[in-house]
Amino acid sequence: MxxxxxxxxxxxxxxxxxxxxxxxxxxxxxxxxxxxxxxxxxxxxxxxxxxxxxxxxxxxxxESDPYVTLVRRLAVDGRVDVDTARVLIAAYRDAAKER
CATH class of the missing domain: 1.10.10 (Arc Repressor Mutant, subunit A)
Structure with missing residues (x-):
């Protein structure tokens, strides 16, 4: 390779x-x-x-959205707990739908 x-x-x-x-x-x-x-x-x-x-x-x-990728990576690295990451991503996606 x-x-x-x-x-x-x-x-x-x-x-x-x-x-x-x-x-x-x-x-x-x-x-x-x-x-x-x-x-x-x-x-x-x-x-x-x-x-x-x-x-x-x-x-x-x-995942084409860099914000979602960042939040997921923070959760994997243990810098943000998984539940918080889910809330952040859901709120971000909801806000994007409202635009």
Whole structure:
């Protein structure tokens, strides 16, 4: 695959995400091994993997609105809780319909 053919979901990941994916693959998907390498608990690795999965899914969704994409990314990163993100997106879409 050439760099020009890099999938959007991959281009949206930061360096820490890519490093985590690399470690995870090199550990043959063993979260226990990755937890040992990072010096964290298994549940911490599971949470990070779950957030990474959400980021990848977000990157694959066809969302043309940058605001909605931003709010979803903030929720995935844990900077905004999921319920708040839903409220923000719903209010934004309602306001857009009224225009």
């Amino acid at each position: 050439s760099l020009s053919a890099t999938p959007a979901w991959l281009a949206n990941l930061d360096d820490e995400d890519l490093a985590f994916i690399r470690r995870f693959v090199l550990a043959s998907g063993s979260m226990k091994e990755v937890a040992g390498e990072y010096g964290v608990s298994y549940p911490t690795v599971r949470l990070r993997l779950d957030r990474l999965i959400q980021k990848i899914r977000l990157g694959e969704q066809a």
